[in-house]
Amino acid sequence: MTTPDPATSPDNAVKTYRYLRLAMPTLVVMLFAAIAIEWGATGRRCLQESISAYYYTPAQGVFVGVLVAIGVCLVSIKGSTDLEDVLLNTAGIFAPIVAFVPTPKPGSCRSVPEPLLDTAAGVSNNVGALLVMGTVALVVAALVFRREAANGQARRALGAGILVTAATIAVGAVAFFAARGPFLEYAHYVAAFAMFGPIVGVVVINARLFGEARVGPGASSMEVYRNRYTVIAVLMVAALVLMYGWSLLVGWVHAVLWIEGVLITLFAVFWSVQTAELWNTLSRGARTRR
Incomplete structure (x- = not known):
């Protein structure tokens, strides 16, 4: 009798995907915990103007580590469609840049003096290393691409x-390399939009796929999109538009903090909901093929 290899067991593959999905809301909890601890140390009336500004506080290690880990998870998870896979990869690629290139606005609310490290030197080192890793990953992907010719x-x-x-x-x-000054000034914001934009797209795709599987062929778009994933996507867009618009009207200092907080929370909610839905399967595509 041949003993099955546990490394190739379908159950292990399902568990791997399950833990990758679970990791992301768990990492968000760790990020919020680090910010809450720092908030407690500074006093309840003292908040940074954005979550990104907590890079300049003792929460820096958790902030960077969480974003890098989330990036790895996003790239590792295979989407149910080609488009979803590309969007997940795109979001995952930009997550470390959000971490390594801090907001140029350090804020003034921290429990210890601002670190004396040269931020520009840190960005130079970290982003340089990221570019090297990305190039190596690209070469490996190209080699895999050649082997996938039959599929x-x-x-x-x-x-x-x-x-x-x-x-x-x-x-x-x-x-x-060619525009280091503007890169330091704007890369964090560009990367943040390039990360969260695809994530919203991923949520919308999940809303469509979940709805189509639930209501069946021939249903109207209204019926297809009437589900919890659509609610998450709408809340993501509404939070950004309404809170930013309100900040323009009244000069809300902590608008970015709340926008980031709501988007990150909804990000965690999305992965929690999808984890529960796909608990015993790799993806919707895998479930459909069974």
């Missing part, structure tokens, strides 16, 4: 991912 769908998805990654690395490298 047309997998080849197309991988090819799209390689193109997005190559374009991101190329644009990032040019900006990093």
